[in-house]
Amino acid sequence: MIKVSGLSHDFIVGKKNKETRVSVLKNIDLSIYEGEIVSIIGKSGSGKSTLLNLMSGFMKPSSGTVEIAGTDVTKFNESEWSDFRLENIGFIFQSFQLIPSMSAFSNVELPLKIKGVPKKDRKARVLEVLARVGLKGYEEYYPSELSGGQQQRVGIARALITNPGIIFADEPTGSLDSETEQEFLQFIQELNKKEGITFIIITHDKDVARIAHRTIELAEGSVMERGELYEVQR
């Protein structure tokens, strides 16, 4: 479970000696249960990405805590966060964020290299995950040689490679056409059902919100609405 308690975040903006404090998230409380697909919606500027950055340790909150599986992760330093992310969290981005100078294989392999997994074990695992996302035969292609949908599949493979229990996705369908988007959403549902992966998805897209068990709406830094919590089927 991810438990967010009393989470607030302020940004300091403006020139030196003329700084002002802008309150972006205000005392957020929410829980995300294992095996849920949760969508986070809200107008531009409502604080969705800030919330995701705080839950995944890319930013430290001004106050409040985030607990993941009983551990207060807000206490982590940079290196504890990197280790924790490598073990537990995968990320999928709107713009895929692949490394252009690396092949599909090398992009997906990277998290395992950082983790120190031996080369011989890496190869089999990368081939298996690329095949799983339908990219068998595309291992040596560079991102620029792949379609948007294929690049997103490389992004999914990279998120899956370390077997994370949680995947955070920031507008994952924003760059996909409607057919590729439907394929992507089906795959997310399949991963959720078969492997119990928890998905937390920021989206503007009604189709994404439709596959979610629950929708959390942010407005002006507060949680506005909580959808029904469905019984999570495994």
Ligand SMILES: Nc1ncnc2c1ncn2[C@@H]1O[C@H](COP(=O)(O)OP(=O)(O)OP(=O)(O)O)[C@@H](O)[C@H]1O
């Ligand atoms: N590094 C920063 N410094 C100052 N203000 C910031 C910073 N990052 C975000 N903000 C402000 O915080 C508010 C929330 O931004 P955030 O990116 O979390 O919103 P969002 O809901 O994800 O928006 P979008 O849907 O447009 O991506 C915005 O008003 C933004 O200007």
